[in-house]
Amino acid sequence: MRAxxxxxxxxxxxxxxxxxxxxxxxxxPEYIRLIAxxxxxxxxxxxxxxxxxxxxxxxxxxxxxxxACRRGRVEEHNAPKAEPVAICRLKRVxxxxxxxxxxxxxxxxxxxxxxxxxACVGAxxxxxxxxRDLAAQGYAVTVFDGEAKAGGFIRSQIPRFRLxxxxxxxxxxxxxxxGVEFRSGQRIDSMKALIxxxxxxxxxxxxxxxxxxxxxPGRTEAAAKIHLGIDWLASVSFGHxxxxxxxVLVLGxxxxxMDCCRSARRLGAKDVKVVVRSGFDxxxxxxxxxxxxxxxxxxxxxxxxxxxxLHEGGKLTGMSFQIVQAVYDExxxxxxxxxxxPDVVLxxxxxLVAVGQENAFPWIERDTGIEFDKWGLPVxxxxxxxxxxxxxxxxxxxxxxxxxxxxxxxxxxEAAVSIDRLLHGEPVTNRPPPLVNLVSQKMGIHEWSxxxxxxxxxxxxxxxxxxxxxLSSIRVEVELGFDPATAFKEAERCLNCDVQTVFTDKLCxxxxxxxDICPTDCITFTVPGPEEELRxxxxxxxxxxxxxxxxxxxxxxxxxxxxxEDVCLHCGLxxxxxxxxxxxMQKFLFLTAKAGPGCRGAxxxxxxxxxxxVQRLGVAA
Numbered sequence: 001m002r003a004x005x006x007x008x009x010x011x012x013x014x015x016x017x018x019x020x021x022x023x024x025x026x027x028x029p030e031y032i033r034l035i036a037x038x039x040x041x042x043x044x045x046x047x048x049x050x051x052x053x054x055x056x057x058x059x060x061x062x063x064x065x066x067x068a069c070r071r072g073r074v075e076e077h078n079a080p081k082a083e084p085v086a087i088c089r090l091k092r093v094x095x096x097x098x099x100x101x102x103x104x105x106x107x108x109x110x111x112x113x114x115x116x117x118x119a120c121v122g123a124x125x126x127x128x129x130x131x132r133d134l135a136a137q138g139y140a141v142t143v144f145d146g147e148a149k150a151g152g153f154i155r156s157q158i159p160r161f162r163l164x165x166x167x168x169x170x171x172x173x174x175x176x177x178x179g180v181e182f183r184s185g186q187r188i189d190s191m192k193a194l195i196x197x198x199x200x201x202x203x204x205x206x207x208x209x210x211x212x213x214x215x216x217p218g219r220t221e222a223a224a225k226i227h228l229g230i231d232w233l234a235s236v237s238f239g240h241x242x243x244x245x246x247x248v249l250v251l252g253x254x255x256x257x258m259d260c261c262r263s264a265r266r267l268g269a270k271d272v273k274v275v276v277r278s279g280f281d282x283x284x285x286x287x288x289x290x291x292x293x294x295x296x297x298x299x300x301x302x303x304x305x306x307x308x309x310l311h312e313g314g315k316l317t318g319m320s321f322q323i324v325q326a327v328y329d330e331x332x333x334x335x336x337x338x339x340x341x342p343d344v345v346l347x348x349x350x351x352l353v354a355v356g357q358e359n360a361f362p363w364i365e366r367d368t369g370i371e372f373d374k375w376g377l378p379v380x381x382x383x384x385x386x387x388x389x390x391x392x393x394x395x396x397x398x399x400x401x402x403x404x405x406x407x408x409x410x411x412x413x414e415a416a417v418s419i420d421r422l423l424h425g426e427p428v429t430n431r432p433p434p435l436v437n438l439v440s441q442k443m444g445i446h447e448w449s450x451x452x453x454x455x456x457x458x459x460x461x462x463x464x465x466x467x468x469x470x471l472s473s474i475r476v477e478v479e480l481g482f483d484p485a486t487a488f489k490e491a492e493r494c495l496n497c498d499v500q501t502v503f504t505d506k507l508c509x510x511x512x513x514x515x516d517i518c519p520t521d522c523i524t525f526t527v528p529g530p531e532e533e534l535r536x537x538x539x540x541x542x543x544x545x546x547x548x549x550x551x552x553x554x555x556x557x558x559x560x561x562x563x564x565e566d567v568c569l570h571c572g573l574x575x576x577x578x579x580x581x582x583x584x585m586q587k588f589l590f591l592t593a594k595a596g597p598g599c600r601g602a603x604x605x606x607x608x609x610x611x612x613x614v615q616r617l618g619v620a621a
Contacts, residue, residue: 001528001529001530001531001534001549001551002551003551003552003553003560004548004549004550004551004552006502006550009433009434009436009590011548012436012438012500012588012590013025013434013436013588013590014547014548015497015500015547015565015568015588016028016029016497016498016588016590017065017068017069017070017497017547018065018066018068018069018085018087018497019065019498019590020068021064021065021067021068022050022051022064022065022406023064023406023407023409023410024050024051024052024406024409024410024413024592025050025410025434025590025592026046026047026050026051026065027046027050027498027589027590027591028065028087028494028498029494029495029496029497029498029499030046030498030589031043031046031047031090031091031094032085032087032090032491032494033450033451033491033494033496034046034094035090035093035094035487035488035491036451036488036491036492036494038484038488040093040094040097040098040099041098041099041102041103041106043093043094043098044094044095044098044103045103045106047091047094047095048103048174049591049594050592051091051406051409052125052128052129052132052171052175052409052412053125053154053171053405053409054091054092054094054095054171055092055095055096055167055170055171056125056154056163056167056168056171056405057088057091057405057406058088058089058090058091058092058093058094058095058096059092059162059163059167059479060154060158060162060163060405061088061091061404061405061406062255062286062404062405062406063087063088063286063288064406065087065088066084066085066086066087066088067084068084069084069085069087070495070497070566070567070568071083071084071085071493071494071495072084073544073566073567074495074520074567074569083458083459084459085459085490085491085493085494086459086460086462086482086490089462089479089481089482089490090482090487090490090491092481092482093481093482093484093487095167096481097484097487100170103174104174104177107174107177107178108136108178110135110136110137110138110178110179111136111137111138112138113138113139113140114137114138114139116138116139116140116200116201116423117139117140117141117142117198117199117200118130118131118134118139118140118141118142118199118200118201118202118203118419119141119142119144119194119197119199119201119202119203120141120142120143120144120202120203120205121144121188121194121202121203121204121205121206122143122144122145122152122204122205122206122207122396122398123143123144123145123147123149123150123151123152123172123182123184124151124152124153124154124205124206124207124396124397124408125152125154125205125396125405125408125409125412126203126205126395126396126398126399126408126409126411126412126415127143127152127203127205127395127396127412128143128150128152128172128175128205128412129395129408129409129411129412129413129416130203130205130395130412130415130416130419131143131175131178131180132174132175132178132180133412133413133416133417133420133594133595133596134416134419134420134595135175135178135179135180136178136595136596137420137595137596139423140179140181141179141180141181142180142181142182142183143180143181143182143183144183144186144187144188145182145183145184145185145186145187146185146186146187147184147185148184148185149168149169149172149184150168150172150175150176150182150184151168151172152205152207152396153207153230153397154168154405155168155237156230156233156234156237156238157230157233157234157237157256157259158233158237158259159233159236159237159259159262159263159266159474160237160474160475160477161262161263161266161470161473161474161475161476161477161478162259162477162478162479164475164477188206188363189363190363190365191363191364191365191368191370191392192365192368195368195389195392199391200391200423201391201392201393201419201422201423202391202392202393203392203393203394203395203415203419204364204378204392204393204394204395204398205394205395205396205398205408205411205412206361206398207396207397207398208357208358208359208360208397208398208401208402209230209357209360210357210358210359210360211228211229211230211231211353211354211355211356211357211358212228212353212355212356212357212358213228213353214251214306214353214355216306216307216308216309217307217308217309218308218309218310218311219309221309221311221314222309222310222311222314222315222316224314224316225245225315225316225349225350225351226309226316226350226351226353227350227351227352227353228352228353228354229250229252229256229257229259229260229352229353229354230256230354230357232260232352233256233259233260233263236263236267236474241267242267243267243268244264244267244268244269244350245269245348245349245350246268246269246270246271246349247269247270247271247272247347247348247349247350248261248264248269248271248272248273248348248349248350248351248352249272249273249275249319249346249348249350249351249352250264250272250273250274250275250351250352250354251275251276251306251351251352251353251354251355252274252276252353252354252355252356253274253276253277253278253282253283253284253285253300253302254283254284254285254354254356255284255285255286255289256354256357257274257276257285257352257354258274258285258289258290258292258293259289260352260354261273261274261293261298261352262292262293262296262298263474264352265296265297265298265471266471266472266473266474267474269350272298273298273299273300273301273346274293274298274299274300274301275301275304275306275319275321275346276300276301276302276303276304277302277303277304277305277306277324277336278302278303278326278336279302279303279326280300280302282326283300283302292478296467296471301346303323303324303325303326303336304321304322304323304324304344305321305322305323305324305336306319306320306321307319307320307321307322307343308320309351310345316348316349316350316351317347317348318345318346318347318348319345319346319348319351320343320344320345321343321344321345321346322338322343323338323339323341323343323344324336324337324338324339325337325339356402357397357401357402358376359375359376359377359397359398359401360376361376361378361398368389369388369389370387370388370389370392371387371388375401377399377400377401378394378398378399380393380394380399380400381428381429382400383414383429383431384414384415384418384428384429384431385399385411385414385415385418386418386422386428390422391422393415393418393419394411394415395408395411395412395414395415396408396411396412399411413592413594413595416594416595417431417432417593417594417595417599419595420595420596420599420600421599421600424600426600426601431593432593432598432599432600432601433593434590434591434592434593435589435590435591435593435598436588436589436590436591437588437589438500438502438586438587438588438589439586439587439589440584440585440586441499441585441586441587442575442584442585445576446576448499448572448585450496450499450587451492451496452496452499452570452571452572452585453571454495454569454571455492455493457489457492457493459490459493460482460486460489460490462479462480462481462482463479463480463481464478464479464480465477465478465479465480495569495570495571496570497570498587498588498589498590499570499572499585499586499587499588500570500585500586500587500588501550501563501568501570501572501574501575501583501584501585502583502584502585502586503550503552503561503563503582503583504581504582504583504584505552505553505555505561505582507580507581507582508552508555508561508580508582509579509580509582510525510555510556510557510559511579512525513577513578513579514573514574514577514578514583515539516577517573517574517576517577518573518574519569519571519573520540520567520568520569521539521540522539522540522563522564522565522566522567522568523539523561523562523563523574524537524538524539524561524562524563524564525555525559525560525561525562526538526559526560526562527558527559527560528551528554528559528560531549534549534551534562535549538562538564540564540567542564542566544566547565547566548565549562549563549564549565550562550563550565570585572585
C-alpha cells in the first residue's frame, strides 16, 4: 500500500466525516466550537456562508451529517446506545441565540452592478442560494414565484409546528436585503417568453410540484375526501384548510407523510393512521420523523398495499388493503408477495395520499432546445447543472427529482459558480478547487488551542412543548431547542475531527510511545503490505473500508506507521506524548469555492483559480 497523499485536499476532508457528508460541505466542527465559546453570531455566519438557511435547516434538515458522525463509532463499549452529536439542533442554537442586528451588519455589501441579469424561476432554497451568491457579486438577480412570499416548499409544505414562519421570513429577508428583486405572485408559464426577455442566464428551481396520485378503484367516485399530500399541506400552510375528518388515513412512508399525519392530528382528527407498502425500516422518512409521529400516538401500519377506496354513494367510508411480505431473491432484490391473508378494511373519513412527488414542466415548451429524459427530467451535466441550452441551469428538486433542502442549497452554489464562469467567458466544466488550509493548534508542550477532552456523555435531548399544547394548534412549535447551557454540553461531545493528526515521518524515532498512549488502538507500526491484508494485522483490525487508512512513508526500520482514521478520537494524546514532535494537531479548513473571483481562472485540471480572493459571504473572522 502506497504512502498517503496528504497533499490531496480530499484526504483530510474525508476524515471530517460530518462535513464530507453534508452536500453543502458546511464546516461543522468549526461552528460547533464557536457555539461552545458562546460566539453565536460567528457560528451563524459560518453556517450562512455554506448552507444559507441556518435557522430553517436547524429545524428541518435531513441531517446527512449525523449518521456520518464519528461519535457513533468510537464508543465501542456503549455501541448499542452510541449516538452522534446533535449537529442539526446545534445549528439551530446558532440561529436562536445570535443577534439579528449584529448579523445583519456583518452581511456582505454587494459589489457594484456588473450589467448582467439573471432570472431565477421559483423562490425555493436552490433559487434563493443562486440569488444570494450572485447578488453579492454585482449581478442583477430577479426571483419569480407564484406565491406571495418566498421559500418554496420550505414555506408551503413544512408545517408551522416544525418551522415557524418568522424564521423563513428572516432568512429569506437576508437574501433580498442584498438587492435581489422578488416578483411575487408572478408564475412563469412560458420558458419561450422568458428567454425572449434577454436574460443573461436563467436558473430553474421550481421544485417537484406535483404529487403522485393513486389511481385505484374508487379514486374518482370518492375524490372529494381524497387529497394529494403536498397540495393539502400547502392549503393548510396558507390557511385554506383549517379542519379535517375524525378518522384519517395517510398513505406513504416519506417525510411528507409524517408531516401530513402530524398536521391532521392538530386539525382535529382523533384517529390517524399511516399506512405503508413497505416495511417500517424501509420507509423513506427520516428515523426521527417516524419517532416523532409515534411519540404523538400515530400508529404506522406496514406491508399494507392499497387495493381500493371504499365509498357509499360517493361518500368515502374506508380503504381495503392487501397484506404482503418482503421476499428477497439470491441477489438481494426485494419483492412484495401477498401473504394470502384476507384483505384488511380500515374505516376513514378522509385520505391523504403522500406516495411520492413528480417533476412537472408544462411551462417549458419542448421546442426551446431544453432536452428531457424518459422520466421527464431535464438532461443536465451533473457537475455544472447546465442544461442543453447553455445559459439555462436547473437545481434542487427540479434537477434530479425530490431530495431535500440541503441538497437544493448545494445545487444552488454549484449553479451559481457555473453561471458566474459562463458570464465571464470561462468554461463551466472547469470547476475551481476548494480553499484549504492546515494550521497547528500547538500552544505549548501540553496545551492546544481547542478543547480535546472527549467524554462518554450521552446525547442530550431537545425539550418539547407540552403535548396538550402542542397538539392543540398547527402553529405551536413542538421542539423548543437547546438552551445555552445544554448547547455547551452537547457541543463538548464533538470530537473536533477537523483538527487533524499530522505525522512527519522524518522526525519519528519509532519509540512506539504514540501506540502505547492511544486510547482506541488506532496506531500501528508494521511492515508494508496490500491494503486488504494490512487492515487485518493492525493493532485493532480495521473493518470500515469506506474510510482510508493513513500510511506513512517507510521509516528507518523499513516499517510504516498506519493509522485507522475511522476510530481516531483526535484527542491529541499522540502529539502530547511524542518526544520528537513527529505528531502535530493541525486544524483543517475546507471551504468550497463560491461565485466570485475565487471561482474564476480555473484550468481543466482544477488549478489556476485565484484562491486569494475570498468569497464575500460574511464568514466569521
